[in-house]
Amino acid sequence: MTFNFPDSLIDAALSVTGLTDYIRLLLEEDKQLRQVWVTGEVSSAHQHRSGLFFTLQDPDGTAGIKCVAWNSQLAKLAQKPTIGEQLIILGSIRVYRDRGEYQLSVWQSLAAGVGLQALRYQQLRNRLEAEGLFSPQRKRSLPPHPQTIAVVTSPTAAAWGDIQKTLKQRYPGLHVLFSPATVQGEQAPDSIVNAVSRVEQDGRAQVLILTRGGGAVEELACFNDERVVRAVADCPIPVITGIGHQRDESLVDLAADVCVHTPTAAAELVVPSLAELYDQHQQRIAALHEVVLHEWETAVLQLQQLQNRLQRLRLDRQMQQERQALSWKRQQLVQATTRQLQQATQHLELLQEKLVSLDPKAVLQRGYAVVRQENGAIARSADELSVGEELLVQLGQGEVKVKVVEKHEPPRRQEFYD
Numbered sequence: 001m002t003f004n005f006p007d008s009l010i011d012a013a014l015s016v017t018g019l020t021d022y023i024r025l026l027l028e029e030d031k032q033l034r035q036v037w038v039t040g041e042v043s044s045a046h047q048h049r050s051g052l053f054f055t056l057q058d059p060d061g062t063a064g065i066k067c068v069a070w071n072s073q074l075a076k077l078a079q080k081p082t083i084g085e086q087l088i089i090l091g092s093i094r095v096y097r098d099r100g101e102y103q104l105s106v107w108q109s110l111a112a113g114v115g116l117q118a119l120r121y122q123q124l125r126n127r128l129e130a131e132g133l134f135s136p137q138r139k140r141s142l143p144p145h146p147q148t149i150a151v152v153t154s155p156t157a158a159a160w161g162d163i164q165k166t167l168k169q170r171y172p173g174l175h176v177l178f179s180p181a182t183v184q185g186e187q188a189p190d191s192i193v194n195a196v197s198r199v200e201q202d203g204r205a206q207v208l209i210l211t212r213g214g215g216a217v218e219e220l221a222c223f224n225d226e227r228v229v230r231a232v233a234d235c236p237i238p239v240i241t242g243i244g245h246q247r248d249e250s251l252v253d254l255a256a257d258v259c260v261h262t263p264t265a266a267a268e269l270v271v272p273s274l275a276e277l278y279d280q281h282q283q284r285i286a287a288l289h290e291v292v293l294h295e296w297e298t299a300v301l302q303l304q305q306l307q308n309r310l311q312r313l314r315l316d317r318q319m320q321q322e323r324q325a326l327s328w329k330r331q332q333l334v335q336a337t338t339r340q341l342q343q344a345t346q347h348l349e350l351l352q353e354k355l356v357s358l359d360p361k362a363v364l365q366r367g368y369a370v371v372r373q374e375n376g377a378i379a380r381s382a383d384e385l386s387v388g389e390e391l392l393v394q395l396g397q398g399e400v401k402v403k404v405v406e407k408h409e410p411p412r413r414q415e416f417y418d
Helices: 007-012 016-028 116-130 158-170 188-202 217-224 226-233 251-255 263-270 274-312 315-358 360-365
Strands: 036-048 051-057 064-070 085-096 101-114 148-153 175-180 207-212 239-243 258-260 370-372 390-394 399-403
Touching: 016 085, 036 064, 036 101, 116 226, 116 251, 148 158, 148 188, 158 175, 158 207, 158 263, 175 188, 188 207, 188 217, 188 226, 207 263, 217 226, 217 239, 217 251, 226 251, 239 251, 239 263, 258 263
Parallel strands: 064 101, 148 175, 148 207, 207 239, 239 258
Antiparallel strands: 036 051, 036 085, 051 064, 085 101, 370 390, 390 399
């Protein structure tokens, strides 16, 4: 649908510059705003070459205003704005036309005590520190070569892109689990806690990166939230934080196992560079080659020294003496062996002669016979035989079978008595 606006309406419309100039005139010409006293807590401060830029915030964090103390006025301030301090500021409202923003140009700054937010921060830090959540003994070392890491940050933040780029350059093939979270605002603490919990339940990550880009202190307040600090401290896997570019550490940084100040630094620390590993490997190869070459040269030198010593010792003469000693021992061994062989031969001949004399066949050759009964037993007495019994008579040449037809008793032995 197309709308046709009247020319009078178009002529009456203001440009952005015109509207901004109108607002600037209203604010800067207002007598109340040209010299106004404002009290609040310094939540962030940044020293620039032209002056000190800081944010003055209500203690409950509901509202804040940007302030600037130019260098020409900075030395005249009774109290220099410092993060966490409660101040009373005298200044005037000025409009920055290029961005359509207003800020308080500071003339004077008076101390009004410690800020409520700073006091709450310090109380929480002291309590968590007393519980041991920041103890160095709780810190765990990062795995040297993780295969899976998790990243908790905003999906729209530049930090996520920086981490992806850095990890891909340093360690291609790494498995990265992304657990998105809101990292600014009132919903950020619960969102971060849930994101960390998802990583824990997944169970694959070996290290977790909690990160976001730079910002004002009030924008990073979620990283001082007790829920987030406890989630990081209780995480079963090592946690590395890379939160903004601030010099001051957040409570999450204190609870993490390792903390750095940028997302890129976190990505560089969590994995080694394959290019650097390759260079180190080449250096080790070169060092090993030098060690082996040195050992080889040392061994060659030692061998040469031993050869020189052998030449000085006249081993040929020692070898000749050893040969002569060996020849003499060999002769002794032959003589002893020959002597034992002769003795054994003689002993064997005696045994053979004795065996021949005991051989029953030799006795039979001399005309004797061996009489055996039917059961094969040798008959030694007539009393053992019966008339009609068949006997086997073994002669010197052959055997005959006979039958007992008659037997005679042996003559009685004559006994003599004294």
